[in-house]
Amino acid sequence: MIELKNVSKSFDSNQILKNISATFKPGITNMIIGGSGSGKTTLLKCMIGLHEIDAGEINYDGVDFSKLDFKEKIPIRKEIGMLFQSAALFDSMNVEDNILFPLNMFSDFTKEEKLDRINFCLKRVNLENVNQLKIADLSGGMKKRVGIARAIAMQPKYLFCDEPNSGLDPKTSIIIDNLIREITLEYQITTVINSHDMNSVMEIGDHIIFLHQGQNWWEGSNTELIKSDNQEVNEFVFASKLMKSKYQ
Template identity: 60%
Template sequence: MIEIDNIKKSFDGKEVLKGISGVFEKGKTNLIIGASGTGKSVLLKCIVGLIKPDEGTVFYDNRDFTNADRNLKTDIRREIGMLFQGGALFDSKNVEQNVIFPLNVLTQMPLDEKLDRVNFCLQRVGLENVNKKMPSEISGGMKKRVGIARAIVNNSSYLFCDEPNSGLDPQTAITIDNLIKEITEEFNITTIVVTHDMNSVMEIGDYVMFLHEGLKVWEGSDQNIMKSQVKELNDFVFANKMMRTVRNEETPG
């Protein structure tokens, strides 16, 4: 479980996050949604420690991460897996080398055990016999799968996904969504996904936090989001539907 309490952040005198609190439960896919510029990515960076909030606290299973000493922060970071937008694979490394990278950095595990773990994770995301392929030789969806394998290779307790469906066709995006949800439940991970994609919300949104102009203005599940009486959320949902309609009309065939 991850809990955030009254997170505030400003840049050059402009408030980006205006006191956001919430609880992201273990074994559930927790989504942070909102239009561009609403503070989603800044909040994610505050949670993982890439940015220190001006006020507020982040707790990882009741451990104060924001004010932790160096040793505790290092321990918590070892438990974190990240799926970056676009996959963020090392172009000069093959699939196996990409996935094994966290194990090389964070553990003293023997090589044979590392390779066993790499192969297990690749098989779990539906990729076999691609170990020696370069990122340039695989599709965008496969790159995201490799990114997920790398994110969980260190037995992560916490998984963060930044726009995991960016650049993917609708069918592949659904596959990636379902894979994230399956892995979250199977390994009982605390997963936080930052997205603006309503398809993801309706597919896997166990808990959804909607941000608008740096504020949390709604929270709930995919089951009740369509019943919302919050104007900003309804406008966001409608705009998302319109964008999907336009994209579908522009897609040949």
């Protein structure tokens, strides 16, 4: 479980996050939504330690991650899997080496065990016989799947996904969404997804946080989201005609 307590973050004089508190439970898909510039990416980067917070606490199962130094953070970081918007795969390596990297760095597995784990992770994301492919030869959807395979290679307790559907066609988006949800349920991972794709939110959003002007403006499930009487939430959720016709 991840708990945020009064998290604040500023860049120079510009306050991006204002006293954000929230709880992300394991086994459900937690989503952070909000318009551009609302602070979603900053919050995610603070949670994974890429940005230092100015005030507040980020607790990973009771341990305040934000107060730890680089070395103290390593045990928690080993339990974190991250799927980046661009997948952030190492383009100097092939698919197999990308998934092998965290295993080589931190596990005591034998060569055979590592290979088994790689093949298991690839199979789990519905990719097979792609081990030797170069990253440049993969499609956008395949890159995301390899990104997920790399993220789950070390059997993480926490999974973060930054805009997992960006740049993907609707069909592939649904596949990626369902994959993230299945993995979350199967391994009881604490999953936090940063998204502004409303289809995705309605499809898999068990617990949603709506950020507005750097604040936790609204919190609830996807069914509560469409019934919300909050003006900012409604403006965001029903911005498209499709959402209006489907849910209003």
